[in-house]
Amino acid sequence: MNYKIVERSPFARIARMVLKSRNVAMVLGKSIHLSGVDRQTFLEDKGWFEHELCHIRQFQEHGYFRFLWLYLKESWRVGYYNNKFEVEAREAGMKHKRFFSEQLKKEAETIQPSGLPQPADVKKKV
Numbered sequence: 001m002n003y004k005i006v007e008r009s010p011f012a013r014i015a016r017m018v019l020k021s022r023n024v025a026m027v028l029g030k031s032i033h034l035s036g037v038d039r040q041t042f043l044e045d046k047g048w049f050e051h052e053l054c055h056i057r058q059f060q061e062h063g064y065f066r067f068l069w070l071y072l073k074e075s076w077r078v079g080y081y082n083n084k085f086e087v088e089a090r091e092a093g094m095k096h097k098r099f100f101s102e103q104l105k106k107e108a109e110t111i112q113p114s115g116l117p118q119p120a121d122v123k124k125k126v
């Protein structure tokens with residue numbers, strides 16, 4: 001996906017003050033604006049990153065100004081949390097987390113116990 005990251009963004013700083021949040025990421029078009037968080041920390045949080053990528057897709061899908069309008073309208077109507085664009089982005093972020101935990105589970109299952117020290121009685125049976 002084509003995206004740009006803007007660190008110490010004044011837009012994100014305003015959003016941060018309005019939301020009274022320690023760190024904020026906000027998407028405008030193809031740019032992810034950050035405040036209170038650096039690029040690396042943001043990218044390492046895959047769920048958060050996926051969430052913002054979903055907003056970039058929404059901008060592409062609806063068009064820049066139309067999406068801003070639809071987003072604001074949703075927020076006025078149902079609030080931030082129930083805003084359908086936030087619900088979708090939240091699911092995108094969660095999907096990643098689910099995938100990640102499944103990967104970990106798979107990796108745990110593929111560990112062969114043969115290299116581990118075995119109890120003495122197991123050896124006797126063989």
Ligand SMILES: [Zn+2]
Nearest residue numbers: 051055086089
């Ligand atoms: Zn969001």
